[in-house]
Amino acid sequence: MDPLTALGVALAAAHFGMPLAYYAVAKRWLKTPWRVKLDPAYAPTVTVVIPTYNEARHIEEKLEDVYRQDYPRDKLEIIVVDSASTDGTAEKARWWAAAHPDADVKVVEEPQRRGKNAALNATLAMARGEVFVITDADCRWPQKDALRRAVSWLADPTVGAVTCLKKPAADGPAGVEAGYRDHYNVLRLAESKKWATPIFHGELAAYKTELLRKIGGFPLDTGADDSYTATQIALTGYRALAAEDLWCVEAVPRSDYHRWRIRRAKFVIQHFLKTPASKAPPPMRPILLAEKYIHLANPWLLPAAAVALAAAATPHALVLLAAGAAALALKPYRTWVAAQLYLMVAAVGNLRDKELVWEKQDK
Ligand code: GDD
Ligand code: MN
Numbered sequence: 343m344d345p346l347t348a349l350g351v352a353l354a355a356a357h358f359g360m361p362l363a364y365y366a367v368a369k370r371w372l373k374t375p376w377r378v379k380l381d382p383a384y385a386p387t388v389t390v391v392i393p394t395y396n397e398a399r400h401i402e403e404k405l406e407d408v409y410r411q412d413y414p415r416d417k418l419e420i421i422v423v424d425s426a427s428t429d430g431t432a433e434k435a436r437w438w439a440a441a442h443p444d445a446d447v448k449v450v451e452e453p454q455r456r457g458k459n460a461a462l463n464a465t466l467a468m469a470r471g472e473v474f475v476i477t478d479a480d481c482r483w484p485q486k487d488a489l490r491r492a493v494s495w496l497a498d499p500t501v502g503a504v505t506c507l508k509k510p511a512a513d514g515p516a517g518v519e520a521g522y523r524d525h526y527n528v529l530r531l532a533e534s535k536k537w538a539t540p541i542f543h544g545e546l547a548a549y550k551t552e553l554l555r556k557i558g559g560f561p562l563d564t565g566a567d568d569s570y571t572a573t574q575i576a577l578t579g580y581r582a583l584a585a586e587d588l589w590c591v592e593a594v595p596r597s598d599y600h601r602w603r604i605r606r607a608k609f610v611i612q613h614f615l616k617t618p619a620s621k622a623p624p625p626m627r628p629i630l631l632a633e634k635y636i637h638l639a640n641p642w643l644l645p646a647a648a649v650a651l652a653a654a655a656t657p658h659a660l661v662l663l664a665a666g667a668a669a670l671a672l673k674p675y676r677t678w679v680a681a682q683l684y685l686m687v688a689a690v691g692n693l694r695d696k697e698l699v700w701e702k703q704d705k
Pocket of ligand 2: 705
């Protein structure tokens with residue numbers, strides 16, 4: 343084999359091999375015990391924060407969603423923090439609050455929009471809950487006891503933050519089982535069992551308020567408010583977990599899907615660029631190293647392999663290149679390649695605009 347073909351093969355092997363190897367390791371972590379003492383009776387005060395920018399379509403239903411939770415009402419504070427919406431979101435929230443005097447609902451109105459993280463910081467300063475929960479306006483909690491479940495994990499003094507798992511898009515017969523088989527959830531759970539997962543979900547992210555304050559709140563230069571703060575908490579020695587009994591359903595935009603994927607990829611990249619693996623407690627280090635590599639470096643090996651093979655132009659190289667293209671007919675492979683493209687476009691896009699204040703995609 344000529345050197346260029348060999349290089350192309352090596353790059354492709356690394357690109358596909360490293361994530362597969364990590365996945366194999368993760369499967370082993372998944373078999374280990376949690377080492378967490380759950381306490382279903384633990385009922386601290388909780389502040390649920392709903393950040394909004396032009397969520398008039400969703401805000402009432404979201405408030406109902408939180409209100410429906412079977413959590414003790416006297417221990418639950420709900421804060422809607424609105425950043426100068428132009429569609430009447432704040433009015434709707436205030437109206438809802440007035441109609442539900444039995445719920446402790448506060449509506450904070452920022453005079454101008456400075457982004458989700460600045461808004462979250464404003465609420466962190468005033469929250470009375472021992473636990474601080476973020477939930478996006480455009481998502482729903484399918485479980486009535488979501489808060490109780492989230493909090494039961496935080497009862498363990500070693501746990502600092504908890505998030506949900508994402509329900510697979512198509513509802514299978516056995517939810518949790520189907521979820522376990524889902525590649526993404528396997529990684530989140532495995533990392534959580536090992537120590538902490540560096541990827542949290544804005545649908546439901548719960549933190550010990552004290553720890554959130556200790557790390558200085560939400561970052562103003564990074565988009566991934568949920569993942570970044572959870573990881574910072576993990577770096578200070580606490581565990582940040584995706585809980586196996588906590589599910590959320592993701593709201594996917596009806597239009598502008600690619601832009602949405604790219605923006606989210608931008609935020610994940612900003613998060614991993616800013617998070618040093620060297621500062622992590624030993625069990626967290628391999629997790630961060632692997633995820634940083636997979637999100638920051640690994641995508642680029644794919645076009646590099648393609649270029650090397652195309653430049654080699656040997657029969658071997660061309661057959662491999664054609665096989666790589668033909669494999670796009672397979673859904674998992676296509677999904678993977680698309681994710682690599684989003685990450686690369688996002689990395690380049692980040693150089694120009696971090697999109698910390700973003701355009702709303704309709705969901
Ligand atoms: N107060 C306030 N101010 N809220 C905002 C602002 C703002 O400037 N911008 C967005 N939000 C609110 C939205 O109204 C929504 O409730 C939530 O923040 C998430 O925003 P979406 O527009 O729905 O973005 P997404 O679906 O891509 O959000 C996801 O990615 C973000 C970045 O990682 C979610 O996972 C978010 O939780 C996550 O922060
Ligand atoms: Mn959303």
